[in-house]
Amino acid sequence: MTTVFRNVQRAALVVSVAAAMLVPALPALAQTNDQFVALPSYRVGPYGANGQSFYGGFVDYLNYVNLKEGGVNGVKLGWEECETEYNNAKGVECYERLKAKSSASKGTAYHTMSTGISYALVDKTAADKVPLVMMGYGRTDAVDGSVFPYAFPLVTTYQMQVSAIVKFLASKNGGSLAGKKIVYLYHDSAYGKEPIVALEAEAKLGKFNLVEIPVAHPGNEQGAQWLKIRQENPDYVIFWGWGVMNQTALKAAQKVGYSRDKMIGSWWAGSEEDTVPAGEAAKGYMSATWNVAGKNVPLIADIEKVVYGAGKGNMQDRNKVGSVLYNRGVSAAVVTVEAIRGAQAKFGKGKVMSGDEMRWAFENLNLTSARLQQVGATGLLPEIKTSCDNHEGSGKVKIQQWDGAKWVVVSDWIEGNKSLIHPLFKATAAQYAKEKGITPACMKS
Structure with missing residues (x-):
């Protein structure tokens, strides 16, 4: 019996070690004074390879801001991932779990990288007053902020x-x-x-x-x-x-x-x-x-130097740093962090921003070429300028x-x-508003 027990222990240890090797490096759970960023990600399943690169870039940039700047105006960025497997039901489960992690931020902004999951969360995020950010995917008609105040199909639909x-x-x-x-x-x-x-x-x-x-x-x-x-x-x-x-x-x-x-x-x-x-x-x-x-974008090169130089890189395959999806994940994180900066500028530097304050920030983004150059992200993404009438902000590819x-x-x-x-999505947004009993109106600042 003793030998059998020891064998079971060894087997359990092997499984635990193997499982730990598959889990991406994550920080400790966010502290109460951190800006908690929820990440309903996917790194396994038929689309797992894509998710690994995108969310790897996203996490690396959050880590970069903490290491390079000590956070945003002294507020450290915390985050936690939840595996959705690109499955709508699991995406909703992850959202419910992650939003409860921080009563202050409710997750800051949700990047699901899934049109299906985004559709499932449009009403929920609006009810909870936290932004749903759909960079290059999701509901096209959410460009109309008078109907979808908390949904942001940024860059291009x-x-x-x-x-x-x-x-x-x-x-x-x-x-x-x-x-x-x-x-x-x-x-x-x-x-x-x-x-x-x-x-x-x-x-x-x-x-x-x-x-x-x-x-x-x-x-x-x-x-x-x-x-x-x-x-x-x-x-x-x-x-x-x-x-x-x-x-x-x-x-x-x-x-x-x-x-x-x-x-x-x-x-x-x-x-x-x-x-x-x-x-x-x-x-x-x-x-x-x-x-x-590519790594010729100054920000990507500096992330590799600062984050991977400190041994805190998220990518298991470092060769993917600079790939299309890695850089896209970085661009999504850049937009999120710039929105945090914008929210702090209006509602208080050095404070944790709420979901509602982040909504204002995403609706008032003004990522100019000059600012992208300051960040080191020239060429990484186009200029983005949003408003209530235009939650897309660019429209260019x-x-x-x-x-x-x-x-x-x-x-x-x-x-x-x-x-x-634009008239096509305006029509579907109006239909959605009618079905849901929404009176289209821009939210006050």
Whole structure:
């Protein structure tokens, strides 16, 4: 019996050590005088590799601000992660758990990196008076702050992104796509469906033929879809993929002989996690982006020096520092910290900001080129200026292309057709307000 017991102890110890090695380095639970930032993240499952890079960059920047500046005006940043596995129900569970960690901040601002989870939290975060920040994803109609005061689809929405992609493709064809055929190959989820109304409006306006082809989650089975694409023989494929779906699509395109330089993806289908595993099949493929890759951004280089130099880096694979999704996570953290600074400037420096105070800050962001340069984030993201009428704040993207080894930016900033797109989400926001009994109104400062 003693031998059996010892064997059980050893087995339990091995399991515990192995589990500990899989858990990302986290600080101790935030103290009461810390600005607690909730992180409903995902690092496992079919999209885990993407989450590891994004949230790794996010955490590294929070650590960087603590190490470099001692926090924000003396207020240290604390955080805690909760694994959602990109699952809506688990995302809601994580939100309920994390908001209770700090009665002062209620989590500061929630970055779920999931359109589905964001949809599930829109009403909850509004009721709890804490910002839901959807940088490059989520509900497009939340741009209307008079209806969605606590939801912020910052930088660029899916609808404006797809409009910018259409504008880019038109520029490659003398300014018009009339008579062309475009396939929209998309993740069959809220994420993939969000841009459809805008793309259909663009097709009607631009007089091109649109063929919509969904792919079931997680997207590792696309044989039938690519057979149809080969039959349709489109001029271009606009691709709204995520996770394993992306590398699968690139390999499938190569298999059926469809040129990858005629494929252009969303920014969630344009990372090294998508192209490197696809090998030669990825060369020439393009995607939208709002942030650059690489360590030539001064802030990224300094994070590596300060955080990893102190042995406090969050990435287990340090080679991913400077990747598209890592830098995107840093950009999301930069916006969050700048909002904390803005809130403190109005409501009291050196104090922990509440969710409601953070709402004001996100609605009054003014990230200028000069400020981005001060932070060291020039080129990392576009200028952002928000208001009650515009919770998006930018509406611009760049196009990048995979050269077989790295992403290369091949366009300047492109803004979607705002006069076409904004009325679309204004209409759905008005419908949402009617269904929920909301009287649209801008909140007082």
